[in-house]
Amino acid sequence: MVEELLHSQAGIFNFGVFFLLAVVLLLVVLGFVTYAILAERKVMGFMQLRQGPNQVGGRWGLLQTVADVLKLLVKEDTIPKLADKPLFIIAPVIGFAPAFMVMATIPFTDKLQFADLSVGLLYYIAISGLTTIGMVTGGWASNNKYALLGGMRAAAQMISYEIPLVMSVLGIILLTGSLNLNEIVAAQENVWFILLQPVAFIVFLIASVAELNRIPFDLPESENELVAGFTTEYSGFRWAMFMLAEYVYMFAMASLTTVLFLGGWLPLFSFLDFIPGAVWFALKFTVVIFLLIWFRSTFPRIRADQLMEFGWKVLLPVALANIFLTAIIKEVMNLF
Amino acid sequence: MTFSGEFLAFMSLALVAVIGGVLLLNLTKVVHMVVALVFTFVSIAGIYVLLSAEFVAAVQILIYSGAITIIMLFGIMLTRHNDTSEPQTGRWRKLLLFLGVLGFAFAVYIGIYNLDIAQTPTDLHVNNTEQIGIELYSKFIIPFEVTSVLLLVALIGSIVLAKRDDEKEAEEE
Numbered sequence: 485m486v487e488e489l490l491h492s493q494a495g496i497f498n499f500g501v502f503f504l505l506a507v508v509l510l511l512v513v514l515g516f517v518t519y520a521i522l523a524e525r526k527v528m529g530f531m532q533l534r535q536g537p538n539q540v541g542g543r544w545g546l547l548q549t550v551a552d553v554l555k556l557l558v559k560e561d562t563i564p565k566l567a568d569k570p571l572f573i574i575a576p577v578i579g580f581a582p583a584f585m586v587m588a589t590i591p592f593t594d595k596l597q598f599a600d601l602s603v604g605l606l607y608y609i610a611i612s613g614l615t616t617i618g619m620v621t622g623g624w625a626s627n628n629k630y631a632l633l634g635g636m637r638a639a640a641q642m643i644s645y646e647i648p649l650v651m652s653v654l655g656i657i658l659l660t661g662s663l664n665l666n667e668i669v670a671a672q673e674n675v676w677f678i679l680l681q682p683v684a685f686i687v688f689l690i691a692s693v694a695e696l697n698r699i700p701f702d703l704p705e706s707e708n709e710l711v712a713g714f715t716t717e718y719s720g721f722r723w724a725m726f727m728l729a730e731y732v733y734m735f736a737m738a739s740l741t742t743v744l745f746l747g748g749w750l751p752l753f754s755f756l757d758f759i760p761g762a763v764w765f766a767l768k769f770t771v772v773i774f775l776l777i778w779f780r781s782t783f784p785r786i787r788a789d790q791l792m793e794f795g796w797k798v799l800l801p802v803a804l805a806n807i808f809l810t811a812i813i814k815e816v817m818n819l820f
Numbered sequence: 821m822t823f824s825g826e827f828l829a830f831m832s833l834a835l836v837a838v839i840g841g842v843l844l845l846n847l848t849k850v851v852h853m854v855v856a857l858v859f860t861f862v863s864i865a866g867i868y869v870l871l872s873a874e875f876v877a878a879v880q881i882l883i884y885s886g887a888i889t890i891i892m893l894f895g896i897m898l899t900r901h902n903d904t905s906e907p908q909t910g911r912w913r914k915l916l917l918f919l920g921v922l923g924f925a926f927a928v929y930i931g932i933y934n935l936d937i938a939q940t941p942t943d944l945h946v947n948n949t950e951q952i953g954i955e956l957y958s959k960f961i962i963p964f965e966v967t968s969v970l971l972l973v974a975l976i977g978s979i980v981l982a983k984r985d986d987e988k989e990a991e992e993e
Binding site (some may be wrong): 569621632 | 851852858874889
């Protein structure tokens with residue numbers, strides 16, 4: 485259905501259909517974010533031998549996040565007196581808009597995708613870089629030293645880890661010969677890229693956690709050094725918007741990991757293909773999300789200089805070596 | 821000229837690009853200027869997409885909006901970020917400038933009004949990422965490599981400059 489729509493003639497009607505679909509996707513993502521936060525708190529609770537939220541909405545705390553969001557929305561909207569007002573207001577918007585834009589290119593199943601871009605992978609990486617500008621301007625506009633430090637760290641971290649992230653997927657691009665995410669999934673028909681590119685997977689996973697600003701790489705927000713990093717002066721729905729951007733990126737990055745390394749909507753074994761692709765995608769996606777939550781509750785935060793050293797001196801050379809190795813193996817395979 | 825979706829998209833993107841440029845010149849705070857510049861960069865990328873040059877558009881956002889802007893913001897924040905530029909123009913100068921702008925607009929209008937660019941059908945927009953890659957690595961391999969060497973030289977040069985600073989400071993202390 486979506487495929488027909490993507491190739492249909494542009495017009496007012498199709499614009500309306502796409503608009504509606506985008507709104508539906510936004511609502512789905514918001515629903516995901518609500519329950520991802522709950523899941524994160526629950527899983528972390530069990531890993532730390534506590535209960536987690538268990539009061540609002542029954543024994544499992546099913547309405548806890550809803551209540552939290554409502555609280556945030558009715559909170560007083562404070563802007564510091566000496567803040568740079570226009571930038572302070574626009575920064576959460578710059579931070580959030582790209583997070584939702586990257587969702588467009590991700591193929592959830594072979595039929596459900598919003599934009600079949602020929603440069604899908606590059607589009608994701610390019611657009612996600614824009615969020616950093618929101619963080620930096622937000623940190624700067626707050627006129628607060630903790631916020632400024634957090635914003636600076638965010639910029640340095642995002643730029644440093646974007647490079648290994650791109651370098652690690654180059655191996656996959658070499659093997660597929662395309663930047664299109666659909667073709668990347670199609671190339672995993674027989675064997676997933678996590679088996680062909682294990683080194684790339686590890687580098688990608690580490691760099692993606694860093695790009696998501698999650699523990700062990702959550703230096704831009706590190707609570708016990710910088711109060712709350714670049715969000716120190718933000719409250720109410722502006723703060724909620726930064727948090728939302730973070731969790732939407734978690735959704736997008738987990739989807740991207742699934743598509744790139746875990747075969748997207750393809751089944752685990754070919755005799756299991758009676759199970760619909762959406763279910764397979766959801767299963768793999770959930771595994772990646774669980775992995776991210778698991779990381780959060782088991783790793784300590786690393787120091788800023790260790791972060792930089794690790795990115796430039798370990799991840800980047802490993803990713804480069806992986807590219808060389810992949811290219812050589814591909815050439816050798818072509819000889820026979 | 822017919823009123824189509826493409827025209828609408830082009831006009832809105834061009835408007836944002838021009839407004840971004842004007843704001844870049846007219847805002848007083850340096851950081852605001854950089855944010856205005858981001859809007860210009862992004863809408864130019866949008867115009868590339870309209871011309872079916874997706875690869876160039878993605879690279880435009882990746883390099884200009886992402887990396888270069890952040891580096892500029894960094895530079896501004898680490899130096900005297902409270903700098904504001906004060907407008908200092910007299911009435912005569914404004915009048916002369918206005919005349920100059922009018923003259924330029926007139927000249928451009930005459931120049932392009934009857935300009936007829938012969939349209940030749942090409943297939944450059946099909947698989948343009950692949951085509952760029954093939955061209956770059958077959959026809960233009962030497963300029964490509966020379967550029968990368970140049971970038972490497974710049975990188976090492978900046979490290980050398982930064983290192984020297986450190987030593988001097990250490991001596992002073």
